[in-house]
Amino acid sequence: MDGKRWTTWGEGVSFGLENGMAVIPYALLKHYRKLGLTGSEAMLLIHLLAFRQVEAVDFPSLEELQAVTGRSAAAISGELQKLMKDGFLSIDEDIDDLRGIHYERYNFSGLYGKLGAYLADLESEASPGGLRDRSPAGNPAGGARSDGYYSAAAAAGAEPEESRSLFGIFEKEFGRPLSPMECETISGWVDQDRYPEDLILLALKESVFAGKVHFRYIDRILLEWSRNRVKTAEDAKAYTQRFRTGGR
Structure with a gap:
């Protein structure tokens, strides 16, 4: 490499460093999926920290x-x-007394608290005593249930909500962690399509019954039910029964 190219490369590195560096918690990069975050949600948090x-x-x-x-x-x-709903972010409001300007800022204490709780639970799991039952309902701390399956919602320091449990149930049925894209698909069914969660779980059950456990097939089931005005789990059971008996 000649001197000119080395100088250009060095100047490029220098310019990049002068533009600033953001410190990102490695625990967020490593464990965001265990906290129930999708890839795009984690990236959005990283951008907010960088700003x-x-x-x-x-x-x-x-x-x-x-x-x-x-x-x-x-x-x-x-x-x-x-x-914000899941407690990773909040918004603080304040006033600049010198300029009399009202302003807002993102508060990351929820994110740091959830990361800290999760890392503490990992440390507890690694200790000689293993997991200790500290929860009122008898679940081991950190979201590890008595059957050994991990609950991302409980690890995040939140009450186990139904929308959180969907991720855990799907991971258990699929026998592997969900990808960020798959987590986004589930979130879309709940938040955008407004499918009831018991209806989503019934569609998952139907896919298992058919031996086609993949998201595209589950999405087709939900879409077909929606087109046929199936809005509840009871509607779906009746519709499925008519389909199987050839009476639809």
Whole structure:
């Protein structure tokens, strides 16, 4: 490599470093799926952290987030609402007394609290005593249930909600962790399509019954039920019974 190219490369590195560096918790990168986050939700949190650390922007606009993520304002807004609903983010309001300006900023204490609780549970699992039952309902701490299956919702420090349990049930049926895309699909069924969760679980059961345990088949089941005005698990059971007996 000649001196000119080395200088150019060195100048490029220097320029990159001068543009700032964001410190991202490695635990977030490594364990975001165990906290019930999708890949895009985790990336959105990383961008918010970077805006604060590098740009000194505590409350980036949707337009600024669109510019760095390449996603629609509606998608970003939906994920921000979900992150706040699930306790990863909150918004602080304050007033700059010197300038008399009201401003808002994102608060990441929920994210750090959930990461800390999860890492503490990992440490507990690695200790000689193993898991200790500290929960009122008798579940081992950190979301590890008595059957050895891990609950991402409980590990996140939240009460096990139905929408959270969907991820765990699907992972158990599939026998593997879900991909970020699969988690987004489940979230879309609940948040966008408004399918009742018992209806989603029944569609999963139907896919297992048919021996076609994959998301595309489950989505087709839900779409067919929606087209035929199947809105509840009871409707689905009646519809499926008519289908199997040839009476639809």
